[in-house]
Amino acid sequence: MRKQEEHLFEVLDHLLRVRNECSCKIFSECGLPDMTVKQIAYLKIIDEQGDVTFSRLAEITRNSKPTITEMVNKFVRMECVYRERCPDDGRVLYIRLTEKGRMIANAECNAMHLLIEQLMDSLDEREQDLLVRLLEKVR
Amino acid sequence: MRKQEEHLFEVLDHLLRVRNECSCKIFSECGLPDMTVKQIAYLKIIDEQGDVTFSRLAEITRNSKPTITEMVNKFVRMECVYRERCPDDGRVLYIRLTEKGRMIANAECNAMHLLIEQLMDSLDEREQDLLVRLLEKVR
DNA sequence: TATTATTAGGTTAAACCTAACTAACTAAGG
DNA sequence: CCTTAGTTAGTTAGGTTTAACCTAATAATA
Structure with a gap:
């Protein structure tokens, strides 16, 4: 149970990190990092x-x-x-x-789309479907 | 394919929103919202x-x-x-x-744990396992 | 004497304000 | 129809407060 929680932490943390890097990249590309x-x-x-x-x-x-x-x-x-x-x-x-x-x-939104692209590259269609169905259950 | 992307957007957006609300709540509870x-x-x-x-x-x-x-x-x-x-x-x-x-x-980290709690409440053990395995694939 | 932290007295920039102004529209009387 | 007085939209001038930094000088301890 503890271990499960840790695993979830790791994967979600990675996900958020990826998205965050994307949005930082957008600001840098615009030449307005601060x-x-x-x-x-x-x-x-x-x-x-x-x-x-x-x-x-x-x-x-x-x-x-x-x-x-x-x-x-x-x-x-x-x-x-x-x-x-x-x-x-x-x-x-x-x-x-x-x-x-x-x-x-729209940096956040764009970052999300970049993240989703990565998700879709890493998962086949069946897996994507599964992921959506799992996350839908979170109220 | 478009639709899949949209679904992914929705569920991930919800996930991030939940986490964000949690961290805002932490700042408010400390009486230091700005x-x-x-x-x-x-x-x-x-x-x-x-x-x-x-x-x-x-x-x-x-x-x-x-x-x-x-x-x-x-x-x-x-x-x-x-x-x-x-x-x-x-x-x-x-x-x-x-x-x-x-x-x-540790607000962000704590917010993540609150989010994970919600995830664990909404998913059974088998589903949690599945979710971890899916997200692990994202490099 | 050297080091650690503090005090005194600054600067710069963000993010706000009020009061006074200019330019453009609107309506009323001639 | 034209002028004029009043209204509205945005700007300028001249502030304030606060965050986040600084250097130089000082007090306390080693």
């Missing part, structure tokens, strides 16, 4: 929201508008984000992710 | 090193000694760490983790 947790969270919000303006982002994140301006300026310097003028209203600007920005916003 | 990544890393080093002095920690982390003093003072205020005078040399102080400090240093 982004903060907050910055990543903001990029995720921008990604999820779609057509998000400065005012809207201020509202969502409960920050003042100058804070958003400053944040966006920083992201622009990092080449994660750019401004796009709204065609219907010259006052409003949309905050858009660049390719790099999207990479970072 | 520790920085660096602070956690330092607590881990203190945990791993055992009998670590201020000078030694400065050496390991490549910081100056005043930086270590300041860091330790902060950790003392957070009740993660305390000083212990060396009995053989009155100049030397060991940096020791409190129970809370140890909890945080």
